[in-house]
Amino acid sequence: xxxxxxSPKYLFRKEGQNVTLSCEQNLNHDAMYWYRxxxxxxxxxxxYSQIVNDFQKGDxxxxxxxxxxxxxxxxxxxxxxxxxPTAFYLCASRGPGQGFYEQYFGPGTRLTVT
Amino acid sequence: xxxxxxxxxxxxxxxxxxxxxxxxxSYGGTVNLFWYVQYPGQHLQLLLKYFSGDPLVKxxxxxxxxxxxxxFSFNLRKPSVQWSDTxxxxxxxxxxxxxxxxxxxxxxxxxxx
Numbered sequence: 001x002x003x004x005x006x007s008p009k010y011l012f013r014k015e016g017q018n019v020t021l022s023c024e025q026n027l028n029h030d031a032m033y034w035y036r037x038x039x040x041x042x043x044x045x046x047x048y049s050q051i052v053n054d055f056q057k058g059d060x061x062x063x064x065x066x067x068x069x070x071x072x073x074x075x076x077x078x079x080x081x082x083x084x085p086t087a088f089y090l091c092a093s094r095g096p097g098q099g100f101y102e103q104y105f106g107p108g109t110r111l112t113v114t
Numbered sequence: 115x116x117x118x119x120x121x122x123x124x125x126x127x128x129x130x131x132x133x134x135x136x137x138x139x140s141y142g143g144t145v146n147l148f149w150y151v152q153y154p155g156q157h158l159q160l161l162l163k164y165f166s167g168d169p170l171v172k173x174x175x176x177x178x179x180x181x182x183x184x185x186f187s188f189n190l191r192k193p194s195v196q197w198s199d200t201x202x203x204x205x206x207x208x209x210x211x212x213x214x215x216x217x218x219x220x221x222x223x224x225x226x227x
Contacts, residue, residue: 101146108157
């Protein structure tokens, strides 16, 4: 099955620790995205990558870092500098070309930091 | 910066009622418009999208939306809702040639049988 996988589904960390969220896709998509979803806030763009070895900050990049070493993978690290890390994190990908811009979403990882 | 407003955060309807969820955006240039749905326990999935052409677009599961450029609106409609339409609905906008989407805060729709 083609799709986007995010693991784990639930993640718990202590305050002050960095944590890395996994996102893998087998859709052969060039572009990948990370969004954060908070109750009553919708989704907000953290980082995106249009091609391997390149990525751009989104609207709320502070306290996060990413890498894009492989086309299939776009891991997100939530650093200890992120003031409110507890949230639901969604990864998405998009196929080539701009004509039919459509993002496909993974199942998400719910991160709880205490 | 682009912003997207969804007027109703919670909507409760009975089965067979008609539905209209409002969405307004702030950007005055070229936009691509989307409605996504998140059913309980499922992935966020695309309901419908508008790029150009006919401003009335039809999506999956009987949903449709109308783009009214003069009102900066992209309202979602369904003539007769079902219990299975219970979900969270998000309006999203892509501004011009930018990458990434700007989402509204979502509308939680509950359909009572």
